[in-house]
Amino acid sequence: MKIAMVCYPTFGGSGVVATELGLELAKKGHEIHFITYKQPVRLSLLNPNIYFHEVNVPNYPLFHYQPYELALSSKLVDMVKLHKIDVLHVHYAIPHAYAGYMAKQMLAEEGIKLPMITTLHGTDITLVGNHPFYKSAVTFSINKSDFVTSVSNSLREDTYRLFELNKQICVIPNFIEITEQKEMDKITICQRSVLAKENERIVTHISNFRKVKRIPDVVKIFYNLQKEVPSKLMMVGEGPEKAIAEKMCEELGISDKVIFFGNSNDINQILKYSDLFLLPSETESFGLAALEAMAFNVPVISSNSGGIPEVNEEGISGYLSNVGDTENMSKNAIHILKDDATLAQFKLNAFEVAKKFDIKNILPLYEELYEKALKLD
Numbered sequence: 001m002k003i004a005m006v007c008y009p010t011f012g013g014s015g016v017v018a019t020e021l022g023l024e025l026a027k028k029g030h031e032i033h034f035i036t037y038k039q040p041v042r043l044s045l046l047n048p049n050i051y052f053h054e055v056n057v058p059n060y061p062l063f064h065y066q067p068y069e070l071a072l073s074s075k076l077v078d079m080v081k082l083h084k085i086d087v088l089h090v091h092y093a094i095p096h097a098y099a100g101y102m103a104k105q106m107l108a109e110e111g112i113k114l115p116m117i118t119t120l121h122g123t124d125i126t127l128v129g130n131h132p133f134y135k136s137a138v139t140f141s142i143n144k145s146d147f148v149t150s151v152s153n154s155l156r157e158d159t160y161r162l163f164e165l166n167k168q169i170c171v172i173p174n175f176i177e178i179t180e181q182k183e184m185d186k187i188t189i190c191q192r193s194v195l196a197k198e199n200e201r202i203v204t205h206i207s208n209f210r211k212v213k214r215i216p217d218v219v220k221i222f223y224n225l226q227k228e229v230p231s232k233l234m235m236v237g238e239g240p241e242k243a244i245a246e247k248m249c250e251e252l253g254i255s256d257k258v259i260f261f262g263n264s265n266d267i268n269q270i271l272k273y274s275d276l277f278l279l280p281s282e283t284e285s286f287g288l289a290a291l292e293a294m295a296f297n298v299p300v301i302s303s304n305s306g307g308i309p310e311v312n313e314e315g316i317s318g319y320l321s322n323v324g325d326t327e328n329m330s331k332n333a334i335h336i337l338k339d340d341a342t343l344a345q346f347k348l349n350a351f352e353v354a355k356k357f358d359i360k361n362i363l364p365l366y367e368e369l370y371e372k373a374l375k376l377d
């Protein structure tokens with residue numbers, strides 16, 4: 001099949017999911033065309049069957065806002081005709097489903113059929129899409145998609161609750177490529193000693209440092225934890241809350257125990273040495289970052305909101321607490337890290353739970369959907 005993938009190319013879950021899905025489909029012989037404004041961060045163009053088409057939005061001074069949707073829908077029309085694309089798969093509804101629908105309509109005028117699948121990822125529904133300024137257009141474009149998927153049951157429920165939809169939403173959970181232990185051992189770019197002393201535990205948080213991630217909670221949990229268990233905190237990512245976290249660490253006198261990496265392409269190296277992952281988010285449709293950690297044997301301390309309970313299993317792969325209950329989160333973190341035997345058990349469990357989301361189990365669900373889309377009249 002020839003599939004066009006539209007996504008956000010930056011660091012962030014939906015772009016990562018789209019990229020990994022495209023790469024895996026390409027390995028199976030499908031031809032994948034990424035259409036977006038920049039090469040997605042995890043996309044290597046050296047893979048056979050992978051193509052990247054950049055959407056250019058010329059800067060015209062008359063416009064206060066440059067019309068990205070227009071440029072994207074035009075590019076889609078051109079690429080579909082040029083490469084004879086069979087199916088369009090858009091990730092994150094805003095504005096991709098809307099631009100996709102416009103492309104579909106333009107192509108229909110020329111007698112070209114383009115079935116469209118929209119995958120809802122989270123904030124496109126729960127935070128941004130739900131805003132009154134966007135709601136009508138988001139509702140319209142979801143209803144006009146041929147198939148709609150969501151990355152968790154929780155997100156499906158939220159979508160039905162927040163929008164008036166006449167479409168069925170099919171849940172296809174996010175996935176992970178499972179790296180076996182011997183493969184993990186081969187990751188040697190960075191030494192553990194660069195991150196922490198031998199007697200220190202390594203605690204990690206990875207995100208885009210937005211308000212929804214409750215970054216101050218990450219710092220509070222770590223502050224309580226390091227009083228009981230010698231440890232270091234790895235803060236990976238960039239975003240508006242990063243400066244707040246740096247200031248908090250300084251005020252709490254723990255700056256020497258916290259490393260701020262910024263955006264990193266070496267997440268695997270950091271996760272390989274991590275003992276605990278913190279995800280105290282306000283809401284999270286899935287929590288891909290937590291799953292990525294679990295696949296590296298890292299247990300998770302998280303909030304119990306949104307789709308996180310579908311990924312992090314209470315008392316098995318980690319613990320879940322009410323949003324903002326940093327005392328409970330700290331207590332649970334200390335419990336996991338206090339002795340080696342407990343930590344070893346949680347590490348094993350985290351990996352076992354992560355295996356349920358092995359890409360090998362999830363990919364066929366998407367392929368089935370593409371097949372169905374091809375058969376649409």
Ligand code: GMT
Nearest residue numbers: 012013014121122123284285286287288
């Ligand atoms: O978390 C973000 O703010 C980024 C956002 C994205 O689209 O990149 O993440 C959402 O999609 C991810 C992939 O499906 C999910 O794992 C995240 O839980 C979800 N974020 C939220 O719901 C806040």
